């Protein structure tokens with residue numbers, strides 16, 4: 381039975397998502413300062429083919445065209461992020477030209493009847509703050525609060541949906557423990573401290589938001605991975621529960637319950653990791669929704685010979701170009717788990733896949749992406765019908781863009797980006813989406 385837009389409630393929002401560093405380019409234009417990703421991507425070996433976001437999709441100059449495509453597809457909303465280095469200069473003063481770009485972007489969206497959903501931080505920390513300690517410094521929360529307040533003042537009259545942070549798990553664990561994201565540190569103690577300062581920063585921004593944007597809604601977006609035992613063994617089950625707390629609960633519980641998950645805390649303490657509990661009152665300032673970025677599941681197996689006594693197993697389901705299993709059931713499971721545990725409205729703020737997309741005669745036949753999206757749409761609808769207060773779904777992503785350490789080798793877009801010409805081509809999935817949204 382073919383899924384139709386009218387199967388969803390009328391108020392359900394369909395959107396598409398991007399982030400500043402992945403699409404804007406113009407990294408040295410109009411006084412933009414450098415971010416930790418500008419520095420990290422220019423260090424040889426960090427990014428596949430030593431690529432970087434210097435030009436990306438040149439969205440800084442092509443945003444009108446890109447918004448026209450969003451409008452042409454019939455999407456309700458567009459989620460994008462503000463580049464902190466573009467709007468606050470090293471001396472702390474605001475960068476008028478940077479703010480002007482986002483004002484024009486928002487105004488264009490509103491002209492086209494597209495609801496702006498703004499992410500304040502999607503990983504591009506100003507490098508001048510990193511030099512002062514960055515997310516490791518207690519003071520970062522006050523810098524973030526001041527940056528957030530500036531943006532709320534600037535755009536809050538027209539933007540009513542806000543996300544403080546995108547995926548603090550990635551910023552802390554990939555950036556400070558695994559070292560594969562900027563700034564490339566490999567220290568679990570640092571990662572846990574960074575996670576705490578990210579949550580503190582989130583809390584201070586929410587406090588500022590309540591004073592400045594009285595009629596707005598604010599939340600935080602976490603990547604939510606379904607964690608399952610690799611086998612039916614009790615130990616696998618126990619470690620799956622633990623990993624679920626470490627990667628999911630760690631970034632949700634403090635915001636709703638004002639405390640970190642117990643098992644994960646005990647587990648980290650046994651490895652000598654210092655746990656921070658200050659500012660839990662600020663961290664647990666009420667929010668209006670959780671953003672859910674869903675991609676796949678993780679299979680966990682008890683493995684005593686490993687330092688953390690477990691290991692991740694690669695499952696047997698069909699995979700995307702990122703080698704992530706395609707597992708729509710996990711989306712449904714996690715939407716139910718999040719909603720019934722935290723009782724907060726949810727938006728799927730990212731879901732999508734990297735595919736082997738080839739442009740031939742100006743066509744990209746990505747029927748695998750149509751199937752992926754339809755399967756995940758169905759799981760979202762199932763969750764809504766089962767009582768989950770799910771209010772929208774944003775596809776990751778609008779157009780192929782800079783996929784972090786994968787550079788431009790991975791294509792997640794429903795629009796194909798030809799980086800040589802900067803031409804945009806609607807993939808079959810975009811044409812399918814347009815048809816889906818039209819009925």
Ligand SMILES: N=[N+]=NCCCCNC(=O)[C@@H]1[C@H]2[C@H](O)[C@@H](O)[C@H](O)[C@@H](CO)[C@@H]12
Pocket residue numbers: 399402546547550603605673675676677678704730776783784792
């Ligand atoms: N096992 N396992 N894997 C699942 C863990 C995925 C972690 N990466 C993300 O969530 C990033 C998120 C980011 O917001 C966006 O900027 C990225 O472009 C997408 C695609 O990569 C996703």
